[in-house]
Amino acid sequence: MPEVNTGEWLTAVDAHPETCDEDLLVAAALVNDDPHVEGVDPAVVTTAVEELIELGFLEVVLVDGDEHLLELRMP
Structure with a gap:
């Protein structure tokens, strides 16, 4: 499968009607290979x-x- 453009991917995550701000924060952290998201509870x-x-x-x-x-x- 071809690589996904991370900028386009984050834009799609942000634009999706079922995602919230926390989803975008987590998505951005994942793109940066960071499993820790500052200020967000691990359960979230x-x-x-x-x-x-x-x-x-x-x-x-x-x-x-x-x-x-x-x-x-x-998707």
């Missing part, structure tokens, strides 16, 4: 990741124990 981060997967913006491509490798997708 988990929920946002699950929402982005459900909406088709992320896909789990590898699971190693508790670690998940995610790829950006355009």
